[in-house]
Amino acid sequence: MVYFIPTPIGNLDxxxxxxxxxLENVEIIFCEDTRVTKKLxxxxxxxxxxxxxxxxxxNELKILSNLDINMLKTKECAYVSDAGMPGISDPGSKLIQFCQENEIPYTVLPGPSAFVTAYVASGFEGEFCFYMFLPHKGKERTDKLKEIMKSGKIAVLYESPHRIAKLIKEIQDIDSEREIFLAKEISKIHETYIKAKAKDIKLDNTKGEWVVIIDKTDKTKTLNLTYDEIIKLNLPLKEKSKLLAKISDKSQKEIYNSLLNNG
Structure with missing residues (x-):
């Protein structure tokens, strides 16, 4: 049996x-870092x-290629990442796949996870997507962030202390009015929460691993045209009637027929 064991992300309790x-009963512990696990x-x-x-x-692929399958089936084993839930921006998933492929019994214990804790603390409501870490730089990073911010869903991601200020600036450049929530040092002495519009975020201390939660787009702010202005737009009748229905008491079908009859 293999146990995938989450460990404290801050407070030991x-x-x-x-x-x-x-942890007390297993015979073998696979560790992201043996020093960290022994200290714990x-x-x-x-x-x-x-x-x-x-x-x-x-090294996990190399380790897996030499693993004794019978050992995993007959001994009590565990996998432990440095902090939090294995497989969430940490190693662990490949060992789970190995267990599945070789019919090795395993179980995942519930426990601490930074992005879940931060999402609850944010007070945001609705569907969200967890993106782990963005690409570090370049067009790939820029394109991914733009995609996230246009998705219509709350976005949750991790960022390092070295790039958090850069990320805030990138969010401001895309939509300075977007509300974001930041959390760091979760469950530690210096736990910090910040919630504000992107344009108002100023970080005095960037130390620590960050969870960044970007609220979804407020779509009600995207339509600022009057009825008459929309009428004059060079749009297909179907699209034009759909827009007009949003700002009037008439149905889309009624507006469409009216536009069609009036040429």
Missing amino acids: DITKRAFLA LNLLNIPLNKHFISMHSH
Whole structure:
């Protein structure tokens, strides 16, 4: 059995009872960083009488190619990333795929996750998409951010302390009026929440990993033309009648027929 175990993202007391017991009882722990995991176990007063295997994004394919499938089926094993939920912007997914392909029993324990905590703290409501990290630079980054901000859904993403100021500027350039929510150091002593329009965000301290939540577009602000101005637009009748119906008490069909009859 393989247990995928979420670990505290800040406050050590965020460890769940199930996660604690699993860490205490497993024989083998695959770790994103063995040093971080051993430190966590020491803080939890869990003995280090286990076999620790380093398994991170740079070596996981190599590790998987040499894994003893029978060992995973017969021994109690765990995967632990450095903080939070394995597989969420952290390694872990490839080991899950390996378990699925080889009929190895596994389970994922619920627990701390930064983007879920930040989304609830934001107070935004509605559908949202989680994009993890944006591309670091170039046209790929610019195009992705524009796509996100035009999606019509709340966007949740992660950003590093080195690029957070750049991201805020990029959001301001696209839509300075868009409301955003920022969270860092979640569940730690210096936990910080910021909620404001993009144009009003000023960061004095960029240290720490950031969760950035971008509110969806307010589509009610996109139509600022009068009825007569829309009539004069060079648009197909179907599109024109659809726009006119939004700002009048007439149906789209009624307007369409009127436009058709009046040439």
